[in-house]
Amino acid sequence: MKISKMIQENISYINEILPVKESFDIIERDMIIGGRESCFFFIDGFMKDEVMSKVMDTLFKLTPEEMPKTATELSRTMISYVEIDTFSEYDEIIKNILSGVSCLFVDGFESCIAIDCRTYPSRSVDEPAQDKSLRGSRDGFVETIVFNTALMRRRIRDPHLTMKMTEIGKSSRTDVALCYMSDRVDQNLLSLLTQKLESMQEEDLKMNQQSLAELLFKRKWYNPFPKFKYTERPDTAAACLLEGKIILLVDTSPSAMILPTSIFDMIEEANDYYFPTLTGIYLKISRGLITLMTIFLTPLFLLFMQNPQWIPEIFDFVLVRSTVNIPLYFQLLLLELSIDGLRLAALNTPSMLSTPLSVIAGIVMGEFSVQSGWFNSEIMLYMAFVAVANYTQPNFELGYALKFMRLLLLTLTALFDWIGFAAGCIIIVCSICFNRTVSGRSYLNIRRN
Known part of the structure; x- marks a missing residue:
């Protein structure tokens, strides 16, 4: 629907669509420009006051003789600002007003002048907390x-x-x-x-x-x-x-x-590119190996504890020697749940209390839980490695995907011994190999364009 030459009709329509009277931040500013009735509509929190003051000062100085005949001519010759456009459709005007653009209606003009002098509240471009680099730039994306x-x-x-x-x-x-x-x-x-x-x-x-x-x-x-x-x-x-x-x-x-992305892209991070080639390759290989260990370490340990005769004498020390009060499988599940509980608690803990509470949680979860008989020290050691190793790769979603694969492998191993372990490995490999990205490519595709 096109706007009218009559400014009162335009003002009435805008007031009908937008809650100008009810919403305190939608401002209607009536004025006289070059002897004609005019009206500004804008969002209070999005406008640059200094810029609009200069624009309005220029407009107020116009005399009826200097007033252009069209909105396009006015925007080109009289308004000293960069981002200016004209619209004749109400839908475009409403969208721009709600986006923070200031829209000027002038009586007798068949177009509205949109002055994009908006500014959004934003924080500084500091380095992101989760994706840090030892070298390189220290800026990060923001919400604008x-x-x-x-x-x-x-x-x-x-x-x-x-x-x-x-x-x-x-x-x-x-x-x-x-x-x-x-x-x-x-x-x-x-x-x-x-x-x-x-x-x-x-x-x-x-x-x-x-x-x-x-x-x-x-x-x-x-x-x-x-x-x-x-x-x-x-x-x-x-x-x-x-x-x-x-x-x-x-x-x-x-x-x-x-x-598109692949699983190899998921485990990359900025540090891989800021170091010499040999160092970068080593970091990638070590991160990949540690990622594999987070999946297979505890299921392999459970498999060997169920079949101690498979362990060579040189690795006899990995056997659980102390009394097992709770089956190893349930110990591993409880610790998996406890680690997630500590992670969720850390997200909601005030920063000034995070350090002392972490120390208390570490002592309680570590020393006292073993002494009380709930957990064996070997289980605590391997689960501690898994918890720390999850943070070697930067992707949060991938970390939980690997966790679910580990839980599946643990469950199948506990139920069906080595057959369940083999079946779990096949399921994990199939989940990765037959996974498709947005582009339709395989999840293992490493081709560069």
């Missing part, structure tokens, strides 16, 4: 999408770097940026993602990035391995762009979605 695109554009000064903006969600109208290198990207994957983004008819993205991930790829509940890699580091995102990957940025989310 324009800042995030600027951080990547600063690193890649190439005309092939393309960033397309789209909106998803009828209510939320969340901004989503599709970033890629046009000369390196997989064109088939790019077409697939573009088609999916344009065809989404969701009401809103309730959990921003996670909601978008669920819309892009309907995961199977029984396969917990993640389909996307996430990073809060602009240098990592820029490196992935130069490798031919696609980056998805969602407004209000301080991380980037990287695709």
Whole structure:
């Protein structure tokens, strides 16, 4: 629906659609510009006061003789600001007002002047807490999408770097940026993602990035391995762009979605690239081996305890010598649950209390639980290694996927001995090999574009 030349009709329509009278932050500012009735609509918390003061000062100085005949001419000759556009459709105007753009209606003009002088509340671009690097930059993504695109554009000064903006969600109208290198990207994957983004008819993205991930790829509940890699580091995102990957940025989310990805991409981190080649290769190999140990260490230990005759004499010391009051399988399950409980408690513990509570939890869980007879010291040792080793790879979702595989292997080993262990290994291998990413490739695909 197009706007009217009569400003009162436009004001009435905007007031009918937007709760201007009820919402304190939606401001209607009436004024006279060049002898004509005019009106500004804007969101109070999104506007730069200094910029708007200068723009309004210029407009107030216009005389009726200097007043242009059209909104386009006014925006080009009289308003000294960079980001200005004109709209004649109410839908576009409403969307811009709710996004924080200031919209100016002038009596007699068939278009509305949109002045994009908005600013969003944001924190500084500090290094992310979970994705740190010993070397390299110390900046990180924030919740404002324009800042995030600027951080990547600063690193890649190439005309092939393309960033397309789209909106998803009828209510939320969340901004989503599709970033890629046009000369390196997989064109088939790019077409697939573009088609999916344009065809989404969701009401809103309730959990921003996670909601978008669920819309892009309907995961199977029984396969917990993640389909996307996430990073809060602009240098990592820029490196992935130069490798031919696609980056998805969602407004209000301080991380980037990287695709396509494989399980080898999941266990990579920035430190692998900031060190010499030999050191980087060693870090990757050691991280991969430790990741495998987090899956197989405790199930193998349980298997050997069920079949002690398989243990060579030189490794006789691994046998549990003390009294076993609770079956080893249930000890391992209890410790798995306890570790998750400590992790959840750490997330909700005030920072000033985290250190003393961690010490108390370590003493209680370690020394006293063994002395009380609930757990054997060997079980505590192996589970402590697994708990610490989970943090050697940066992907949180992958850590829980590996945990579920470990629990499955433990259960099958406890029930069916070596046959269950072999069956569990086959299930794990199949879960990884037959897992498909968004692009349709195998989860083990390591090809670079």
